Amino acid sequence: MAGISSPGVGSGLNVQEIVSQMMSLERRPLQLLQAKASGIDTKISSFGQIKSAMSALHEAARNLTSVDTWRSKQITTGDKTAVTGAATSTAAAANFSLEVQSLARGQSLASGTFASGATMGAAGQITLQKGRWDASGTGFTAGSSSPVTLSISATDTLSDVAAKITQSGSGITAVVVKGAQGDQLLVRGNETGTENGFSMSASGGGALSGLAYDQNGQTMTRTAAAANAEFTIDGLAVTSATNTAQDVVPGVTLNLLKTTTAPVEVSVGTDKDALKDKVKAFQEAFNKLNSLLGSLSAYDAGKESGEQAPLLGESVVRSLQNTLRGMVQQTLGDGSSLTSIGLEMKLDGGMRNPSLMLDTKKLDAALSDPVKLENLLAGDGATEGLISRVRDFAFAANSVDGDLSTRTKGLESTKKSNQSAIEAMDTRLQQRQANMLKQYQALDAKMAGMSSLGSFISAQVGQWNKG
Known part of the structure; x- marks a missing residue:
């Protein structure tokens, strides 16, 4: 709403103050509507928190009742x-x-020693071929992969050769080790198994002649044979x-x-560890929702009415909480219950609202008979399990036509109507303020005129009296 900016003129009448005070009274109904809008927003947000926690409970229950969980x-x-x-x-x-x-293990080869930094001295090629060596280490059968041939220049050092082997994509890597007697080239197959051995042929002369391990000659030493x-x-x-x-x-x-x-x-x-984790996840999700339902709807006699929990008096919240608490305390036809596996509603550390507590010793004992535990929690095909009931209830509560969605839609509809009322009243108040301002400005002008006339008459009367 626009502010008041027109002061009185002439008469000394404070038009701005008068209109401001009168409008503050006129705005009271608008302020009540705005406070109601804030309260509705808080309720919608609170129901959003509950829906999120309900979704988490559904997911935890679904995980605990899924076939994959019980077959893991x-x-x-x-x-x-x-x-x-x-x-x-x-x-x-x-x-x-x-x-x-x-x-x-994979195959490994080691060369003899070379002077540090020495070059090959002659150009040539190294050919790598994966395959299988016989038991004696002299007969080689090439595998299905194609041989990889590397070009070696006369100026290449042992480190250059190692780099070319490693970067060849052959599945074979090499490294130079600097020992007390000189440099050695170590070549190793990346894959294990007898079919993943390899031969290393060298041609071109020079130092390359010392880098061979094939059926025609073995100037390198096989330090490990490929083996299964x-x-x-x-x-x-x-x-x-x-x-x-x-x-x-x-x-x-x-x-x-x-x-x-x-x-x-x-x-x-x-997989008992996975089952135990899922039972704990269900317990945590249940307690989070249970605590949220309680805190959002709790009554505290020590608080002013305006500070009470946002969902105090919401019957749907109390209904959900009571139903969920009742569901985890149900029994099957044979009398078995969640208490028998260590899940039980109890007061926790003096808290006013009970929580779902877990006795891990009872749960460990129940895990010794997974079939019986599955029947209790997930069902046996003929009878619905106790956690399956919670899963289905949580799904229904959060569904499009469920209690939470229905109540949220009702609040959103109320919010929309309230917003329309706020806009309509704001428009009326703006017009009311404008009219009031005109009225008091007119009054101010009349009073200023009367004041001026009074001054004139007084002056005339004074003149007459002197005469």
Whole structure:
């Protein structure tokens, strides 16, 4: 609304002050409407917080009841320094012993010593070919990949040769090691397994003649032969080209870390750690929503009425809270409940509102029978599980026609009507102020005129009296 800017003239009447005071009374209904708008905005925001927390509860309940959660598998081993692993949901529960005789490795070559910084002395080529060496290390069978040929110049140093090998894209890398006797070229295959050995041919003479390892000549030393991992599962011999053995046991990946001197027990079963984490996530999501519902609707006799919780008196909030608390205290037909697995509504540290507490010892005991636990929480196909009920309730509450959405829409409609009333009243008050200002300005002008006339008459009367 525009401010008042016209002072009185002539009469001394303070038009601005008079109109301002009268308009402050006239604006009171507008201020009430504006306060109501602020309250509606606060309620809409509060319901938004509840919807967000309800969505988080639905997600936590959905995760806890999904088939993937209950079919997820976990591998435990008797020696995590020797073998670890992972399993897919298709893996069957199993127990077996594993012994690692040797780990998979890649081929490595070492050259003789060269003077530091010495060049090749002659131009030529190095050809790298991946493949398989026989047991004696003299017969080589080329693999399916094409050979890689590198051009070497006479001025290339050993470091230049190493760089060209590493950058060749052949899957073979090289490095120069500076020792007490001189420089040595170390060449290594990046992949493990007997099929990933390699030959290294050199042509052109000069120092290149000392960089060969193929069937025609071996001026380099093989420091490690490419080899498969060799291990046994319950006495059955198995090999793997890498130290990550996949699907030797269907659905299971074994990470071989070192050789063993005794069998290592391996167990494939329900992923109890993941289940425990999801139960805790559900507990946290429930308590966050439960606490939010309580704090947003709580009555505090010690506060002024204008400072009370924004959703005090909102029946939908109390209804949601009571329903949710009741749902986590329900039982199935056989009498089983969430209390039996350690989830129970209790007062927490003197708090007025109870929270969903978790007894981890009870939960650990319940995890020893995953099928029974799944039936309780997710259902068995014939009977809906207790957490499934919470999941469905949370979804319905947040749906387009759910209690939260319906109440929010009602508030938004009220806000719209209130805003229309504010705009209409503001328009009326602006017109009222303009009219009032004109009236008092006219009064001010009349009073100024009367004051001037009075002064004239007084002056005339004074003159008459002198005469």
